[in-house]
Structures are given as C-alpha cells and as structure tokens.
Amino acid sequence: MNISIRTFNEQDWASVSKIYAEGIATGIATFETEVPSFEIWNEKFIKKCRLVAQTNNEVVGFAVLSQVSKRDVYKGVAEVTVYVAKNSRGKGIGKLLLEALVEESEKEGFWTLQAGIFSLNKASIELHEKCGFRVVGVREKIGKRDGKWLNNHFLERRSKKVGL
Numbered sequence: 430m431n432i433s434i435r436t437f438n439e440q441d442w443a444s445v446s447k448i449y450a451e452g453i454a455t456g457i458a459t460f461e462t463e464v465p466s467f468e469i470w471n472e473k474f475i476k477k478c479r480l481v482a483q484t485n486n487e488v489v490g491f492a493v494l495s496q497v498s499k500r501d502v503y504k505g506v507a508e509v510t511v512y513v514a515k516n517s518r519g520k521g522i523g524k525l526l527l528e529a530l531v532e533e534s535e536k537e538g539f540w541t542l543q544a545g546i547f548s549l550n551k552a553s554i555e556l557h558e559k560c561g562f563r564v565v566g567v568r569e570k571i572g573k574r575d576g577k578w579l580n581n582h583f584l585e586r587r588s589k590k591v592g593l
C-alpha cells in the first residue's frame with residue numbers, strides 16, 4: 430500500500446468528516462457525538478499542521494492540532510488529534526500521520542504535544558507511546574458519553590529539538 434502524507438485542504442473535508450464520524454461511532458475516540466460543520470471544525474483546530482494520509486487518491490486519515498491555552502507561555506503546547514478510516518486501521522497509517530504531525534509541529538515551534546485518550550482505547554495509547562509520548566496520568570471520570578463516565582489517559586511528548 431502506497432501511503433502519502435500531505436497538507437489538508439478544504440476539499441478534503443468530506444472525507445475527513447466521514448472518518449471523524451467513523452471514530453465517533455466507535456464510542457471510544459471522542460466525547461463528541463456528532464460531526465460539526467466545517468466552520469466549527471475549522472475554528473477548533475490550529476490552521477498549521479493539518480495533515481491527511483492518502484492512498485489511491487483517497488483520504489484515509491487525518492491529524493491536526495488544537496490550542497491548549499490562549500496564554501502566551503503555552504504557545505508551544507498543543508493537543509493532537511489523529512483519526513484513521515475504519516477500513517484502513519491497523520496498517521500503520523496512524524503512526525505515519527502522528528510521526529509527520531510531530532515533525533511538522535516542531536517546524537512550527539511546538540515544544541510539547543499532549544493527548545487525552547479514552548482509557549478503553551488501548552490501540553491509540555500504544556500508538557502514541559510508540560511515537561514518543563508518555564503517560565503522565567489518568568483523569569478519572571473526566572466526562573460522560575452516552576450516560577457513562579469515562580476515564581482518559583493523559584499523555585505528552587516533549588520535543589528534543591524545540592524549546593531546549
């Protein structure tokens with residue numbers, strides 16, 4: 430399988446929103462229960478470091494960053510979001526996306542990336558650990574989804590290039 434990673438463009442939204450909906454449907458990817466409009470999604474994520482994975486001219490995954498704080502002292506800290514299409518999971522696409530996102534984030538001056546991952550989502554936790562993230566704690570009953578309290582593993586990755 431030939432996979433390429435490239436910058437997201439607005440024409441990718443139809444594919445990205447479908448992939449996001451597949452993630453929502455798992456019940457272990459996000460507290461969100463429906464896909465937002467492009468306008469809301471576009472405001473939520475940092476305009477830089479938006480990537481998609483593509484194979485055979487089809488978008489099969491995406492990775493983006495969101496700001497964790499508006500305070501200037503945290504301008505180099507962002508939260509990662511990575512999703513892979515249902516039929517493309519388990520093929521290394523998530524790892525390629527996350528590695529590329531780390532590289533792009535460092536080019537843009539980010540020194541710490543963090544992730545909040547449902548404790549039930551073992552595959553995502555393992556993926557992040559393979560890409561240099563470490564678990565810094567578990568946030569117990571941090572939120573409810575479908576009436577059930579869920580825990581989140583909180584992970585972070587400190588750059589070895591930026592902010593030394």
